[in-house]
Amino acid sequence: MKKSILKSLKVVSLISAFVVLFSISCKELCLTGTGTLTLENKSLHTVQKIMINGVNYGTIDPDESKDIELSPGTYYVEQDGISGGTGCSAFVVNMVACVPQAYSCSN
Numbered sequence: 001m002k003k004s005i006l007k008s009l010k011v012v013s014l015i016s017a018f019v020v021l022f023s024i025s026c027k028e029l030c031l032t033g034t035g036t037l038t039l040e041n042k043s044l045h046t047v048q049k050i051m052i053n054g055v056n057y058g059t060i061d062p063d064e065s066k067d068i069e070l071s072p073g074t075y076y077v078e079q080d081g082i083s084g085g086t087g088c089s090a091f092v093v094n095m096v097a098c099v100p101q102a103y104s105c106s107n
Contacts, residue, residue, distance in 0.1 A: 034097060037052075043085055
């Protein structure tokens with residue numbers, strides 16, 4: 001009986017240690033303080049230039065996406081067409097730490 005109780009306590013201790021380690025790892029991910037903005041270009045032929053608050057974040061080819069890490073705050077996002085099309089309407093996004101957001105553009 002004592003051996004059985006000791007084995008149970010060891011298993012519970014291991015599970016508890018795993019839970020503590022896992023929760024610390026999850027918290028550490030959120031300590032980065034950023035959120036991920038995923039922009040997708042669903043157009044057939046238009047290469048899009050990404051501008052966020054007036055800063056150029058590169059381009060997205062047709063049928064591609066791009067992940068951008070941003071600090072919490074409000075951002076003005078533009079996906080301007082630079083070849084073969086006009087791009088899409090600009091929008092405002094409110095980024096929150098550790099919260100992914102995704103937007104797609106098909107023009």
